[in-house]
Amino acid sequence: METLYESAIACAxxxxxxxxLYVLFEIPAYHKRLKQSYSYHERIDLRWLYIILLSFVAFLAVWSLSSTYYSELNDTLYYLLTCVIWSLISYFINRQEQVLGSLTTRSHQDVETAPENEENPHQFTLHLHRIFEEEHLYLNPKLTIMDLAQAIGTNRTYISNYLNNVLGTTFFDYVNQYRLSYAEQLLRQTKMSIEEIADRSGFNSRSTFRRAFLKRFGCTPSHYRLQHLPKEIEKEISLTQ
Incomplete structure (x- = not known):
C-alpha cells in the first residue's frame, strides 16, 4: 500500500x-504571436504565469514532503501555499484582457495574399509611413494590427507578412519605433514630465516606456533629456522642481 502511495506521488x-515544461515552452510562442498583432503587452502577456509556476514548484515540494513526513508544520505550509496560489491565479486572471480569440481566429476575408489593388512593396512602405505620419496611429496606446488594416484598407495577415518578410520587424516593434521617435522629440523640445511624455507617446506606463527607451537609445529618458535639452528649457525645469 505504501509503495502504491509513493508511486502515486511520483506520478503526480x-x-x-x-x-x-509545456507552459514554459508555450509562453514565449504566445508572446511572439502578441507582437504580431498588438502594440502593447500590459494586461495581455503571460509573464505572470512564471510566478504561478514557481509557486507550484514550492507547492509540489511541500505536498511531497507532507505526504511522506507528516507534521503540523507541513500541513500548515501546504494549505497556506494552496491559498496563495489560488489567490494569485484569481488576481491575474481577473486583470487579464481576453485576446486569444483574435490571435487564433481569422475571417474569410483575412487571406494570406495581398488584395489585387495593393501597391508594390516600395509603394506600400510609403503608404504605411504616410498613414502613421499623417494620422499618428501610434499614439493610440491600444493600437492593434486590425486597427491598422482598417485604416489602410487591407487585411491583417498581409500587413503582418509584409512587416515580417519585407521590413524584418513585428507590428509591436514597428509601432513602438514611432512612439520612441515622438517621445525623443518631446524630451528635446518640451518641459513635460517623463510620465506625461510616456502617456502622450502612446505608452501605457512609465516603466514600459523606460525599458523601450533604454533598449533603443542606451540610456534612460531622464539621462537623455539632460544630454540634449536646450539650456533655457533645462533651467525652467530646474526652477519648477
Missing amino acids: VAYGTVVM
Whole structure:
C-alpha cells in the first residue's frame, strides 16, 4: 500500500513537471504571436504565469514532503501555499484582457495574399509611413494590427507578412519605433514630465516606456533629456522642481 502511495506521488510530480515544461515552452510562442498583432503587452502577456509556476514548484515540494513526513508544520505550509496560489491565479486572471480569440481566429476575408489593388512593396512602405505620419496611429496606446488594416484598407495577415518578410520587424516593434521617435522629440523640445511624455507617446506606463527607451537609445529618458535639452528649457525645469 505504501509503495502504491509513493508511486502515486511520483506520478503526480512527474505530471506536474510535464505541464510546467509545456507552459514554459508555450509562453514565449504566445508572446511572439502578441507582437504580431498588438502594440502593447500590459494586461495581455503571460509573464505572470512564471510566478504561478514557481509557486507550484514550492507547492509540489511541500505536498511531497507532507505526504511522506507528516507534521503540523507541513500541513500548515501546504494549505497556506494552496491559498496563495489560488489567490494569485484569481488576481491575474481577473486583470487579464481576453485576446486569444483574435490571435487564433481569422475571417474569410483575412487571406494570406495581398488584395489585387495593393501597391508594390516600395509603394506600400510609403503608404504605411504616410498613414502613421499623417494620422499618428501610434499614439493610440491600444493600437492593434486590425486597427491598422482598417485604416489602410487591407487585411491583417498581409500587413503582418509584409512587416515580417519585407521590413524584418513585428507590428509591436514597428509601432513602438514611432512612439520612441515622438517621445525623443518631446524630451528635446518640451518641459513635460517623463510620465506625461510616456502617456502622450502612446505608452501605457512609465516603466514600459523606460525599458523601450533604454533598449533603443542606451540610456534612460531622464539621462537623455539632460544630454540634449536646450539650456533655457533645462533651467525652467530646474526652477519648477
